[in-house]
Amino acid sequence: MKKCKICQTELSHPDITICGECISEKITMKIKKEKELKANKYITQICNVLKRENITYELEYKFLKDRKFRFDLAFPLYKVAVEYEGIFADRSRHTNLAGYTKDCEKYNLATIDSWRVLRYTAVHFANNKVYDVIEQIKDLLNQQYLKEN
Numbered sequence: 001m002k003k004c005k006i007c008q009t010e011l012s013h014p015d016i017t018i019c020g021e022c023i024s025e026k027i028t029m030k031i032k033k034e035k036e037l038k039a040n041k042y043i044t045q046i047c048n049v050l051k052r053e054n055i056t057y058e059l060e061y062k063f064l065k066d067r068k069f070r071f072d073l074a075f076p077l078y079k080v081a082v083e084y085e086g087i088f089a090d091r092s093r094h095t096n097l098a099g100y101t102k103d104c105e106k107y108n109l110a111t112i113d114s115w116r117v118l119r120y121t122a123v124h125f126a127n128n129k130v131y132d133v134i135e136q137i138k139d140l141l142n143q144q145y146l147k148e149n
C-alpha cells in the first residue's frame, strides 16, 4: 500500500502521492502565503509578532456574506479587526470623497455587525511602535474574550 508522502497515511488510490487532507492543507497554506505577501508591511510586522505568540488571525478577511468588504487583519472569533489606513499612498481611497464614503460604509456595517475595529496609519508604526499596536490588539482581544467567557 502506497503512503501519503507528507503524513504517511495509507492512500486509497495508487495514482496519487498525497492524501486529500494534505492537499487541502497545502492549498490553504499557499493561499495564506499569497495573502501574506500581499499584506502591507506594517500588517506583516503585526503578523510576525502574532505568530511568535501563537495568536491565530486571518488576513483579507471578508466579514459580510453579501458584501465584498474585507478587513486587513481579523480575529473572527472575537470580532476584532485591524485596518491599516494608507492615507498618504498615491492611490489612497481617502484622497477622494467616493473612497472615503465607501470606507465609512464599511466601518458602519462592521459596527452594526458588532465588530470592533482598530485603525492605524504609518505614524503608529514609526520607531518600533509596533509593540504598542500589538498591546492594543491584545487588550481588545482580552476584553472580547472576557465578555464571552
Ligand SMILES: [Zn+2]
Residues within 6 Å of the ligand: 004, 005, 006, 007, 008, 009, 018, 019, 020, 021, 022, 023
Ligand atoms: Zn497526508
